Each structure stands twice: as structure tokens, then as C-alpha cells.
Amino acid sequence: MIDFLWKNFFKTEEKSVEMILKENPLFEDLSKKELRILSHMVHRRSFIPGEFIFQEGKGLGMYIIISGKVGILHGASQGGESTVISQLKAGDFFGELCLAREEGYHHVSAQATEESKLLGFFRPDLLNLIEKNPSTGIRILMKLTEILGERLQKAGEKLSQFKQTRNH
Amino acid sequence: MLSLTSEQKIRLKRINIIKLLVFVGLLTVLGSVLFLINNLFISFLLAFVISYLARPLIAPLERAGLSYNMALIFIFLTGISLIGLLGIWTFPLISQQVNNLQAEWPRYSEGLLNLIEAAELKIKSWLGIEVHLQNKSKDQILYFSQVILKDLPSILLQALSVMLLAPFLAFFMLKDSQKISKRFMMLVPNSVFEMVLNLQYQINQQLGQFIRARFLEAFIVGLVTFLGLTLISFPFAFLLGGFAAITNLIPYIGPIIGGVPAVIIALLNGYQAWDLSLVIGVYLIAQFIDAGILVPILVARIVNLHPVTVVLLIILGGQFMGILGMIISIPVANALKVTSLAVYEHITQFKNRTL
8 A cells, every 4th residue: 555655656756857847948859758767867855945055156057946936146155245136936947057067156046935846957967868868968958058049149139238338 | 135044944954964864874774784794795895896897888778779777687698698608618727727726735835835944044044043934934824725725615605606696786786776876865965965966976987987997907917917827838827817817906016916826836836047037027018018008098097096195095905804905995095085075175165155
């Protein structure tokens, strides 16, 4: 009986992990089988309100919010006043920049503002995936470059706008 | 910014303490099982080594379309049949050489005593000091005689049981490694989670590289020694080659230990200067190949410890666990070095944390 419950508990949980991954832009191109492999790799973490998910400094990867709310803060590690840059909710993700870099670095801090459940996907997981399953790894990397490229373009546009307004 | 209330701080602390207790408890149970059951520790170590040697073979098979478990089964079946074939081929050779060794041992032990007696006389005539090496060494030689004449078959049998258990353990280590490591990671507190994950990955990588490189190196050195000794038709070539391979796992000191039995056998068989230098030449060539070709290609990329540290570690390992300790002291020290560097970096980087 207990065994039965246990199995079913995990079955439903696993399924939801795959669904959460599927909804993320980084993994939307993956097949069912690839999502299942990935779901065995990601880490489920729970945070209590006020607990830091990470602080400014060395970082290893990204988090996807399953439930709860997360505040992204600037200047939290200096010990002084910190400003909230944005509030993230279920389905949002953050920290993906660290996946792309050997010496990943978080320029902001992330703090749970409610009881939160998160999925973590980190550079070692990505490297393991690339080694085992290169085509899946490459598809994730392509999506990552797309997201980063988009962001770079937006930053470039903002910079030229800023320059124009200054020149006027 | 939200700061933790004292109630939340207590809750966080309690969660982390429970995690720590479960972690330490699991480690204690695992450790005591390993050390209490006879020979299990050696099987476990060997399984660990096998799992690291087999791991790089899985990914190519997976890429070829096999599932992880199928790839694993394929590797183990192939490996077991290859080793089985090798066993069938080498068993007559080994048993013949063991029998020869047992038959000739009385002559060897007598010869060894004579050598020691001659050495005593020489020391007396050169330095004028009376030394009594014979009495002390006689007990040792008698002890070894007993080991070789009586216990060698049972030692080999014991080794066989260790070797049969190890692949079995290795199979499940590889099959469930992801699950096991994920369960362990669940016990790591949030505040150090990323550091521990990174650490686990790095230690895994470096240990894997280290073990694969050292074993390939030892295998080639053993093979060269075996071929060389066979070429000059020296007795016990297979046993001596195997011994040289195992001792080659110990840096600096190992190769010397590996060569000693061959030199003793040569001396006892009354080898003259030319023949003796041939035997030593075989070992030297093996070491030249090791130092000149294998080490630069295979071992040089691995985390380096200072030579003095290496020698001290070998002595320390030898004192605690004999030859096994000498072999495992270096990889263990490497793992500790990576860990302490990462922990140091973590502490210095995060010392101005608010939490």
C-alpha cells in the first residue's frame, strides 16, 4: 500500500516537472523523451520566506519557479540598502546567464518572498547532458544563445536611445 | 529587502540541522558497513575504480541509440566475457608460475640467507662492525615461506572473491549513481548548494581522469615489463609484470619496489653482470616509457601536488593501510585539495554576506 502510494506520488511529481520544463522557453523545443531525461537531472529546492536563493557572487546556473514568489535584489550583499529590481512568480526563471559561463557570476541576489519551490538546472548538469546527449544539449544551447542575443540587442537599442537623448 | 524574522531563522536552522544529521547518519552507516564486513572495503574501492573506468564508455553507446541501462549491461557483459577469456588464457600460465614459485621457494629462501650471511661478512671485513642481520631476517623469511607455501592459494582465492563482488557493486554504482547523488544533494542546505554541486562535479571529473590515467599507465608498464622479461626468458614473467603494474600505481617509490623481486630472483639464480643488467634494463625501459611518454600524455594534466607532499602522503598512507594506503593516498589528497580550495574560495568570497 505504502509502496503503491509512493510510486504514484513520484509519478505525478515527475510528470509535473516535465510540464514545467516544457513551459520554459529554454526547453520548449525538446521532445518528450528528452524532457524525461532532463527531469531526472534538475534539482527541486524549497525555500522559506526571506531565505536567499543566491547572493551576488559566484553562480552556477538557473532556477525556474514552480510556486511562490522571488525578489531580485541589487546591492544586497554590500550590507547596505538594497533595491528590488523585479518580482518573479511561478513559471518565471532567472540566473540563466551562469549556464553559459565557466566562471559564472550572479550580478544580483535572489530572495524568496514567500514559501517557494524552485527547479534548479546548473552548468554541471548541462555539461553532463552535452556529454551524454549532444543533440539535446545543443538544442538547449541554441535557445540559450537566442535568449542572450535578444537581450543583447535590447540592451544595444537602449544604449543608442540613451546616447540620442543625451546628444539632443 | 525582506529580512528573516527570528522565528524564520530558527526554522531555517532546524531544517539545516536535520539535513546535516541525516547526512552524517547515512555516512556513518555506510562507513561502518564497509569497515566491519571483511574485505568489503577493498571490493568497494575496486568497484569505485571499475565504475570510473567504465563510465566514459557509456556516453558513446547512448549516442548510438542504446538506453543508459542497456549500454551499461552491454559494457558489463562484454567486459566480463573479455576478462573471462583472458582468465582462461592466463590461468594455466599463472597456476604454473605459482606452482614453480612454491617448488623453488625453499631453494630461494636458503639462497637469500646465504646472501645475507655473505653481506654480514663483507660488512665486518670492510667496516669492522659485527651485524646480526641473519637472526632478524630469518624469522621474516620463515614467515614469507609459510605465506608462499601454504597461504598463497587461499590468498588468490580470497582475491578472486573480492574480484567477483567488485563488478557487481560497480554495476549498481553506475546504474543508480544519478539517483544516489541527487538524494545526497537534497540534504545539502540551500546556502551552500551551488558550491557543493560544483565541488561534486569537479571532484568527480578529476578523480575520474586521475584513476583512468593511472590505471592505463600501470597496465602499459606491466605489459612492457611482462613482454621484456618474456623476451629475455626470465622466470615468472607474468607474475612479475603484474606486480610491477600494481606497484607502479605508487608514485616514485612503487617502480623500485616493483623491480626488487626480479633482481632478487636473478641474484639467487646466480645471474652474472650481463644477465643481471638485462633484467634491470627491462625495468628501466619500462620506466623510461612511463616517464617519457605516458606521464606527459596521461598524467601531467591532473591536479599537481608537490613531489615532497606526494612522498609524505605515500609514507602516511603506507603507515595506515599498507600498500593499499600508498595507492589511494594520492587521489584522496587530490580530492581534499579540490575541496579545501573551493571551500576557501567560498568563504573568502562570501565573508561580507548579510545572512
